[in-house]
Amino acid sequence: MLQLERRPVDSALMRWASPVLALVLTVITGFVLFLAMGRDPVEGLRFFFITPISDVIGLAELGLKMAPLLLCAAGLTVCYRARLWNIGAEGHFLMGALGASVVAVQFLEADGFWVLPLVLLAGVLAGVLWAAIAAGLKTHLHCNEILTTIMLNYIALNFLLYAVHGPLKDPYGFGFPQSVMFGDSSLLPALIPGTRLHIGLAFGLLAAVAVWVMFARSFVGFQLNVIGQDHRAADFAGFSARRLTWLAFLVGGATAGLAGASEVTGPIGQLVPQVSPGYGYTAIIVVFLGRMHALGIIAASALLALTFLGGEMLQIAMNMPKAVTGLFQGLLLFYLLTCDALIHYRIRFRHRARESKVMTPSTAAGEA
Amino acid sequence: MSATQRLKLENIVKEYPGCRANDGIDLIVEAGEIHALLGENGAGKSTLMKVIYGLVQPDEGQMFWNGKPVQVANPAEARGMGIGMVFQHFSLFETLTVAENIALGLPAYEARDRAKLEERIREVSAHYGMALDPRRYVSTLSVGERQRVEIVRCLIQESTLLILDEPTSVLTPQEVTTLFATLRKLSAEGCSILFISHKLEEVRALCDNATVLRHGRVSGDCRPAEISATDIARLMVGEDTPISTRVTSAQPGELLLEAKNLSWRCDDPFGTSLNKVSFNLRRGEIVGIAGVAGNGQDELLKALSGEVRVDAGSLEFDGRRIETLTPDQRRGSGVAIVPEERLGRGAVPGMTLADNALLTASGQGLVQKGMIRFGRVREFCRNVIDRFDVRCNGETSTAGSLSGGNLQKYIIGREALQNPKLLVASHPTWGVDVGSAVAIHEALIRLRDEGAAILLISEDLDELYQLCNRMGALCGGRLSPLAEASDLSIEQLGQWMAGEFGSEEASHVAA
Numbered sequence: 051m052l053q054l055e056r057r058p059v060d061s062a063l064m065r066w067a068s069p070v071l072a073l074v075l076t077v078i079t080g081f082v083l084f085l086a087m088g089r090d091p092v093e094g095l096r097f098f099f100i101t102p103i104s105d106v107i108g109l110a111e112l113g114l115k116m117a118p119l120l121l122c123a124a125g126l127t128v129c130y131r132a133r134l135w136n137i138g139a140e141g142h143f144l145m146g147a148l149g150a151s152v153v154a155v156q157f158l159e160a161d162g163f164w165v166l167p168l169v170l171l172a173g174v175l176a177g178v179l180w181a182a183i184a185a186g187l188k189t190h191l192h193c194n195e196i197l198t199t200i201m202l203n204y205i206a207l208n209f210l211l212y213a214v215h216g217p218l219k220d221p222y223g224f225g226f227p228q229s230v231m232f233g234d235s236s237l238l239p240a241l242i243p244g245t246r247l248h249i250g251l252a253f254g255l256l257a258a259v260a261v262w263v264m265f266a267r268s269f270v271g272f273q274l275n276v277i278g279q280d281h282r283a284a285d286f287a288g289f290s291a292r293r294l295t296w297l298a299f300l301v302g303g304a305t306a307g308l309a310g311a312s313e314v315t316g317p318i319g320q321l322v323p324q325v326s327p328g329y330g331y332t333a334i335i336v337v338f339l340g341r342m343h344a345l346g347i348i349a350a351s352a353l354l355a356l357t358f359l360g361g362e363m364l365q366i367a368m369n370m371p372k373a374v375t376g377l378f379q380g381l382l383l384f385y386l387l388t389c390d391a392l393i394h395y396r397i398r399f400r401h402r403a404r405e406s407k408v409m410t411p412s413t414a415a416g417e418a
Numbered sequence: 419m420s421a422t423q424r425l426k427l428e429n430i431v432k433e434y435p436g437c438r439a440n441d442g443i444d445l446i447v448e449a450g451e452i453h454a455l456l457g458e459n460g461a462g463k464s465t466l467m468k469v470i471y472g473l474v475q476p477d478e479g480q481m482f483w484n485g486k487p488v489q490v491a492n493p494a495e496a497r498g499m500g501i502g503m504v505f506q507h508f509s510l511f512e513t514l515t516v517a518e519n520i521a522l523g524l525p526a527y528e529a530r531d532r533a534k535l536e537e538r539i540r541e542v543s544a545h546y547g548m549a550l551d552p553r554r555y556v557s558t559l560s561v562g563e564r565q566r567v568e569i570v571r572c573l574i575q576e577s578t579l580l581i582l583d584e585p586t587s588v589l590t591p592q593e594v595t596t597l598f599a600t601l602r603k604l605s606a607e608g609c610s611i612l613f614i615s616h617k618l619e620e621v622r623a624l625c626d627n628a629t630v631l632r633h634g635r636v637s638g639d640c641r642p643a644e645i646s647a648t649d650i651a652r653l654m655v656g657e658d659t660p661i662s663t664r665v666t667s668a669q670p671g672e673l674l675l676e677a678k679n680l681s682w683r684c685d686d687p688f689g690t691s692l693n694k695v696s697f698n699l700r701r702g703e704i705v706g707i708a709g710v711a712g713n714g715q716d717e718l719l720k721a722l723s724g725e726v727r728v729d730a731g732s733l734e735f736d737g738r739r740i741e742t743l744t745p746d747q748r749r750g751s752g753v754a755i756v757p758e759e760r761l762g763r764g765a766v767p768g769m770t771l772a773d774n775a776l777l778t779a780s781g782q783g784l785v786q787k788g789m790i791r792f793g794r795v796r797e798f799c800r801n802v803i804d805r806f807d808v809r810c811n812g813e814t815s816t817a818g819s820l821s822g823g824n825l826q827k828y829i830i831g832r833e834a835l836q837n838p839k840l841l842v843a844s845h846p847t848w849g850v851d852v853g854s855a856v857a858i859h860e861a862l863i864r865l866r867d868e869g870a871a872i873l874l875i876s877e878d879l880d881e882l883y884q885l886c887n888r889m890g891a892l893c894g895g896r897l898s899p900l901a902e903a904s905d906l907s908i909e910q911l912g913q914w915m916a917g918e919f920g921s922e923e924a925s926h927v928a929a
Contacts, residue, residue: 059819060768269785272776280766285725286757287777288745 054395064393069339069346071392072385073353079381089368097367098360098378108359110245114317115355118143118309118326120254122333123340123347124261125305129298130337131265133278136299138184138199139306140330141206142177146310148210149176151218151229151321154236154314165235170311177307178300180206185299189292195299203330214323229321238316250312255348257305262344274298306330327358327375335383354379423485424449424579424610425470430479432465439465440476441634447579450608452601454621454642457631458654459822459849463614466631467581470612471503472496497523502572503581506588508564510556512688517552520571535574542573546600557688561710562593569600580604581612586620587877588710591912598624616654617880618647630654655852663859666867668887671701674871675840680721680731680741684895690714692721692728695897697890699840699871704862705900706886707875709915714895715875716758719844722873723755724748736839750781754838756829758845758875760822764829767818771810771828774817775799779836798835806831807857823854830858834865841865844875859885879908893917 077095084091102108122139129136150173157165184202187193214227223230238248265271277284277294284291309329314321332354339353340346361375425447432440440462447453457463468474470481472490481488483499490496493503510519517536521529529535536552543550548566556564565585572580582601586594601611601624615621621628622642630638630653638653680695692714699705709715720726722733724745733741740748749755761767765774772795776784784795799813806827810820817825826846833841843862847855862885866872876882882889883903890900891914898914913919 059816267789269776269780269788269790272773272790275773276766276769276777279768280762282759282763283766283777286723286745286755286763288724288747288749290744 051399053398054391055398057394057396060393061396064389065341066346068389068392069341069350069386071389072339072382075385075389076378076381079385080378083377087370089370094364094368094370097363098374099356101367102356102359102363106242107245110242110247111359112352112355113241113247113251115358116351117248117250117254117316118313118329119333119336119351119354120348121250121257121309121312122306122330123336123351124254124257124344125302126333126337127261127340127342127344127347128264128274128301131271131278131342132274132294132298134188134295134298135196136181136184136199136302137196137334138181138202138330139302139333140326140328141199141203142180142303142306143310143313143326143330144203144206144210145180146173146177146307147314147321147325148206148213148310149173149307150311151213151232151314154232155218155229157236158230158233160233161235163235165233166238166315169232169236169315170308173311173314174304174307177303177305177310179303180307181299181303182296185296188299189295210321210325211323214321218321220320227323231320232315236315237319238312246317248312248316250309250316253308253312254351257308258344258348261347265344270294270297306333332357332379335379335386339382339386354382357382422449423447423482424451425612426482426485427466427470428480428482430466430469430476430481432462432469432474432476438634440469443479443631443634443636445629445636447610447612449578449610450605451627452605452611452613452625454625454628455612455614455631456616456618456621456628456650456654458616458851460851461631461654462634463631464583465634467503467583467612467614470496471501471581497575497577500576500578501581502575502577502579504565504568504572504583504585506583506585508568510564510567512557513555515553515555516550516559516567519556519567520552520574523571523575538574539570543570546570546573546603547596548600561588561712562590562597565589565597573604577609579610579612581614583614584616585613586615586617590710590915591879591908592916594620618642618650619880621650622647632656651852663856663863663884665859665863665884668703668866670703670887671869673698674701674736675699675873676732676734677722678732678734680718680728680733682717682721682726682728684717690717690895692717693895694731695721695892695895696731697897697900699873701839701869701871702866703887704866704872704874704885706882706889706903707873707892707897708879708882708889708911709875709877709892711877713892713915715844715892717895718892718897719755719757719842719875722753722842723757746781749778749836752837752839754778754833754836754841756826756833756841756843756846758848760825760829761818765817765825768816770814770816771803771808771820772796772799772813774828775802775813775832779832782836802828802831802835805835806861821851821854823850826850827854827857827861830861834861837868838865838870840871840873842873842875845877846874847876847878847881879911883908891915893919 080095081091084094103112122143126136126139150169153172154169180202184195184198187198188195214229218229220228220230238250241247241249241251273289274294276289277291313325318325336347336350336354340350357375357378361372364370364374365372423446427443427445430440430443443466455463465474469476472492472495517532517539520539521535539550539552548570550566550570585597589597605611613625625642628640628642629636630650632654642650676698678696680692682692684691690713695718721728724743728741732739736752740751757763775798776790776795779798782798784791784798796813803810808828809824830846846858862872874882874886886903888900889903889906890898891911893915894917898919
């Protein structure tokens with residue numbers, strides 16, 4: 051009989067082995083799914099995981115998708131370490147894109163090094179403002195941040211739709227809901243000439259390094275960890291939950307806002323309704339897959355970026371629906387959460403029928 | 419003989435991951451006997467009684483009930499056989515009446531006839547000298563009365579073996595006397611009692627026989643009335659552990675802390691509000707606050723630490739008003755706190771000892787410009803570990819992996835090495851092994867002799883009498899007057915613990 055048994059101490063090995071195991075299980079499930087749909091599974095997996103990154107252009111596209119994921123994930127890491135379940139990176143991202151666009155369309159003809167920083171700053175501030183609403187609701191009215199941030203995501207999306215259908219709509223755009231193309235001085239410089247990869251990826255990597263320094267070295271990172279692990283110890287030590295909550299939300303809003311701004315000033319060059327294919331939501335998976343650790347989220351953002359590319363590749367090469375991206379992302383998160391049980395529990399094979407009913411948490415073991 | 423053997427355990431073994439909680443335990447309880455089960459925390463008492471009550475199945479061994487081999491599958495079966503149990507933490511619904519609570523444990527046909535049940539409750543409680551009104555709501559009962567409800571519940575279920583888990587830890591001295599009278603009467607009528615405790619004097623006063631456990635094994639059987647408490651303690655802790663503290667006399671200095679009329683209203687309907695608590699503390703003395711748990715001890719601690727802001731009253735510390743300061747500001751001015759909960763308040767279980775040093779000691783030069791100075795943190799942490807003899811695998815051990823006693827030594831050490839002017843310690847030796855308790859007491863006395871004022875909140879009256887210069891008691895959020903420990907009789911203290919003191923008198927003495 052299979053049984054889950056509480057480990058005396060959490061397994062450090064499983065903490066990092068669990069994402070790998072989850073990836074393996076995702077690939078196996080993907081294999082089965084391709085079979086079930088009557089497609090060649092080897093070819094399907096090759097198109098999904100390998101073809102998109104088999105040349106420099108492909109790698110540059112991977113970096114392009116990594117940039118927003120990494121930025122959003124860095125900010126979410128700060129929140130999640132403190133157990134503040136901010137699901138609002140998508141909203142911060144959209145507001146960042148909108149804020150940056152509002153400023154960028156004012157300076158279509160302007161020429162100067164100051165335009166781009168101003169545009170990016172507008173995006174950051176818009177993200178911060180959006181996060182501040184959720185932070186204020188949490189600290190002053192004790193609203194659950196999961197609910198408020200999700201709702202704010204939809205409000206942000208509708209703001210953005212209103213803008214592209216209304217005030218920001220390109221008057222010469224044949225009625226398409228999109229803004230005018232930004233001026234050159236509002237665009238992010240390329241990181242690798244000849245590709246679409248822009249310095250947004252550098253922002254993302256810098257944000258990951260900043261997160262690493264924050265949690266490995268700084269006292270405020272320590273305070274956030276304490277709040278996350280043990281609220282009463284934080285109260286006892288006198289760490290201000292209100293101040294730290296604000297800090298975490300504002301950092302989350304700033305990085306996601308910057309990600310949104312980088313997206314409109316980078317590969318797109320204008321504001322469009324579909325500016326985000328769900329980067330803010332995917333970033334949540336990145337944070338958990340990356341174990342809320344800087345190096346981990348860099349690796350995880352690359353993997354999740356690949357799911358976007360792989361999904362597109364399957365649409366093109368095998369005529370499969372766009373939903374495969376979401377399917378693989380969902381599978382990955384599902385298996386990750388399942389495998390994480392193995393950090394705290396271990397699987398035991400039991401032959402005796404009679405065993406304690408009270409002391410051992412005897413959750414029926416899954417087949418994992 | 420087997421006819422009078424109510425309960426017999428043979429070679430009971432129970433193993434948990436990483437620990438053999440019961441390692442071949444034999445135990446015999448005769449009919450009508452009051453049998454003590456003694457041992458330190460972690461000796462295996464709780465596991466053994468869970469085995470008897472059917473909460474846990476033993477891995478090996480056999481249990482006999484009235485001479486017949488039995489297997490107890492669950493507590494309902496145990497109750498059916500006649501085994502009743504009173505846990506340390508009561509299992510009563512506060513929003514129901516006494517009779518309703520008792521009815522919950524009975525078969526439906528008995529529970530339905532409420533008038534008859536109430537009659538029986540009155541009868542049983544009167545017979546055994548435990549006054550109880552079946553129609554009162556449990557939330558209005560004192561802790562001692564709640565315990566009576568639990569005992570009466572067992573008696574109504576016609577238990578012939580009553581297991582009591584540390585029953586006196588929640589009682590005032592007077593209530594203990596009443597409880598003992600009840601237990602003696604029960605025993606005279608043939609009911610066996612298994613009395614679990616670590617208070618040796620009580621065991622000597624009450625019990626016929628005692629079984630002492632150590633590290634999951636029986637370390638001795640004895641007749642407690644016939645041997646000294648020291649000898650029993652030796653059986654509990656082994657040969658190489660010190661079992662008593664040498665307390666030198668204190669030299670109290672000038673006034674350090676003056677609390678006047680501290681009041682705080684608790685929003686929790688079952689919590690305790692503080693009501694005009696006034697007292698003062700001088701340098702170089704230990705002041706004790708006695709009281710039954712839940713009478714405002716935790717609230718008082720939080721009011722002093724700054725975790726709650728009092729609604730009214732003033733706190734003057736070292737010539738400065740501190741009642742509006744935050745916990746870290748108070749700590750910065752020399753207030754150190756040792757809370758009752760070690761894990762999950764005093765220390766973060768999943769963090770290393772070094773990180774836990776940072777929790778309260780960040781003001782000791784461990785942080786510079788917002789960055790942690792890990793070298794200094796490790797140095798501070800190792801210093802605590804060395805000076806306070808914390809048994810662990812170095813500063814990278816997690817707090818949760820330490821035994822209660824070792825973690826408590828670490829927490830006390832962490833606070834003591836910050837040279838506090840005032841240390842407030844709540845139940846510092848609760849659930850701590852004897853060796854660590856001695857070390858903790860010595861640390862408190864050392865701190866006192868270095869000129870710190872210490873406020874000791876404890877339920878352990880022996881500890882308070884041993885260490886304190888002055889003492890008072892909390893009851894229902896009000897503080898009794900403080901009196902010199904040497905002049906304070908245990909009867910007087912017991913009355914204070916039960917709330918028998920005038921509030922005018924309290925403020926008079928404190929002023």
